[in-house]
Amino acid sequence: MDHLYTQLAADMAERIEQGLLRPGDRLPGVRELARQRGLSVATAVAAYRALETGGQIESRPRSGFYVRARARAVIVEPEQSNPLPKPTPVSGQDMVLRLAQAANDPTIVQLGAAVPDPAFLPTRAIERALASAAHHHRVRSSAYEFPPGLPALRHQIARRMAAAGARVHPDEIIITNGCQEALTLALQSVTRPGDIVALESPTFYGLLQVVDALGLKALEIPTHPRTGLSLEALQLALEQWPVKACVAVTNFSNPLGHCMSDEQKQALVELTARYNVPLIEDDIYGDLGHRHQRPSVAKAFDTGGNVLYCSSVSKTLSPGLRIGWIAPGRFREQVLYRKYVTNLATSTVTQLAVADLLESGRYDRHLRVMQGIRPRGATHDGGGEPAFPARHPHYATGGRFCHLGGAAAGHRQLRTQRPGAAGGGQHRAGSDLFRHRQIPEFPAPVLRLPVERADRNRAGETGATGGVSLSRFDPNAILRTRSDRAATDDCVRPEIGASFASAQTEGPHN
Numbered sequence: 001m002d003h004l005y006t007q008l009a010a011d012m013a014e015r016i017e018q019g020l021l022r023p024g025d026r027l028p029g030v031r032e033l034a035r036q037r038g039l040s041v042a043t044a045v046a047a048y049r050a051l052e053t054g055g056q057i058e059s060r061p062r063s064g065f066y067v068r069a070r071a072r073a074v075i076v077e078p079e080q081s082n083p084l085p086k087p088t089p090v091s092g093q094d095m096v097l098r099l100a101q102a103a104n105d106p107t108i109v110q111l112g113a114a115v116p117d118p119a120f121l122p123t124r125a126i127e128r129a130l131a132s133a134a135h136h137h138r139v140r141s142s143a144y145e146f147p148p149g150l151p152a153l154r155h156q157i158a159r160r161m162a163a164a165g166a167r168v169h170p171d172e173i174i175i176t177n178g179c180q181e182a183l184t185l186a187l188q189s190v191t192r193p194g195d196i197v198a199l200e201s202p203t204f205y206g207l208l209q210v211v212d213a214l215g216l217k218a219l220e221i222p223t224h225p226r227t228g229l230s231l232e233a234l235q236l237a238l239e240q241w242p243v244k245a246c247v248a249v250t251n252f253s254n255p256l257g258h259c260m261s262d263e264q265k266q267a268l269v270e271l272t273a274r275y276n277v278p279l280i281e282d283d284i285y286g287d288l289g290h291r292h293q294r295p296s297v298a299k300a301f302d303t304g305g306n307v308l309y310c311s312s313v314s315k316t317l318s319p320g321l322r323i324g325w326i327a328p329g330r331f332r333e334q335v336l337y338r339k340y341v342t343n344l345a346t347s348t349v350t351q352l353a354v355a356d357l358l359e360s361g362r363y364d365r366h367l368r369v370m371q372g373i374r375p376r377g378a379t380h381d382g383g384g385e386p387a388f389p390a391r392h393p394h395y396a397t398g399g400r401f402c403h404l405g406g407a408a409a410g411h412r413q414l415r416t417q418r419p420g421a422a423g424g425g426q427h428r429a430g431s432d433l434f435r436h437r438q439i440p441e442f443p444a445p446v447l448r449l450p451v452e453r454a455d456r457n458r459a460g461e462t463g464a465t466g467g468v469s470l471s472r473f474d475p476n477a478i479l480r481t482r483s484d485r486a487a488t489d490d491c492v493r494p495e496i497g498a499s500f501a502s503a504q505t506e507g508p509h510n
């Protein structure tokens with residue numbers, strides 16, 4: 001249970017956050033406050049101390065307590081990564097399965113895995129679409145829908161890709177079991193074991209696992225949180241190494257959140273085509289910008305069929321549907337065959353349901369709602385108020401990520417704790433998941449949170465799914481070990497599922 005002074009401090013902090021108490025406002029004296037609230041003077045003093053420590057108020061000698069001027073949030077961005085320019089096998093990805101398993105535990109607050117909170121997904125519409133598909137297509141839905149997949153769904157996807165600038169015929173699209181399968185098929189189709197693949201650094205850990213499983217070598221390319229993959233570094237790598245594929249998350253990358261500009265996308269497509277290196281584009285977050293105009297895709301600049309475009313509805317409609325797709329360009333036949341031999345087909349009834357959701361406009365309506373739940377303080381892709389209190393510097397991008405920096409993210413304890421390890425139980429979805437090995441440099445770490453968890457109005461409402469009320473949110477609490485927890489019991493307690501996604505590497509000293 002909260003102490004009275006904590007409740008009082010939280011209430012006043014809320015009023016300051018809401019602007020009811022403004023910077024420079026003089027606060028009632030401790031006796032007056034105690035009288036107003038029916039509390040003891042000691043409680044009022046303790047509450048003011050807590051607010052002072054939190055930086056929301058200041059005491060002026062012989063004058064009293066005042067609301068502090070709101071410190072401008074210092075946006076911390078990680079620097080461009082500086083990986084070793086050498087291809088190496090991927091290792092150390094054993095944590096990922098445990099992270100994935102924790103994602104299904106409703107008692108765990110998910111603060112790192114890029115899994116949308118079910119409270120923000122159109123579960124009713126999905127339920128109706130699935131029921132309607134099973135009802136209206138009783139015979140068809142019980143049959144295989146062999147690759148390339150349901151024509152109606154491919155038609156809808158082609159229509160959407162056109163809106164992102166890519167002219168792709170529905171026959172060029174192959175339906176997959178999520179984006180992960182699309183990425184796997186793409187890599188399988190253009191590489192052989194032992195080949196070198198150029199990747200963003202850091203990159204999505206699922207991709208690193210595919211690289212590992214296929215026996216490929218990863219060549220990390222320096223990547224900047226704002227501009228993405230360094231094209232200069234990629235060119236040098238292509239000159240130096242026999243790279244067989246390049247993979248990029250072009251819009252709102254995971255974990256950094258960057259969105260490449262049209263010019264960069266075009267240059268990336270031209271560069272990879274010049275070296276005859278297939279470009280695998282992962283656009284899973286492309287529909288999740290905060291602006292109305294959807295960002296373009298690299299595939300839009302592909303004239304020779306060199307881009308294998310991959311995406312899914314996992315981040316927008318639901319990851320449980322397992323509907324993704326690939327537009328593999330000139331590699332269509334290889335991908336089609338591999339899709340067939342891997343698992344024959346993707347579920348027919350879900351393909352029918354997703355086609356219906358896209359065609360009926362319910363998908364777009366849902367996206368508009370998602371756009372409304374934007375993180376305040378989006379610095380790369382919008383404006384507004386900070387999503388977090390100013391004392392927690394952060395930046396936000398599209399793709400439903402919010403990146404939190406500063407002391408909170410710099411806390412090391414979480415990173416040294418593994419699930420099941422003696423004395424601990426925290427998740428360590430740390431930076432090493434996004435890199436395939438550890439190297440000595442240690443730039444500013446950043447914690448990547450799903451936006452739902454960062455939204456001040458909504459987060460507290462998600463109840464069983466683990467919503468986080470930001471008025472009581474203490475990012476430092478995320479990073480405390482179990483033994484510290486007693487002191488932070490009134491804070492968010494994601495001690496197991498605080499899947500933590502730092503954008504940069506950890507040093508061996510951790």
Ligand SMILES: Cc1ncc(COP(=O)(O)O)c(C=O)c1O
Nearest residue numbers: 114178179180204254284312314
């Ligand atoms: C960049 C990226 N690509 C692919 C995936 C996997 O997508 P799916 O669930 O559709 O297989 C994820 C999931 O987190 C992701 O972040």
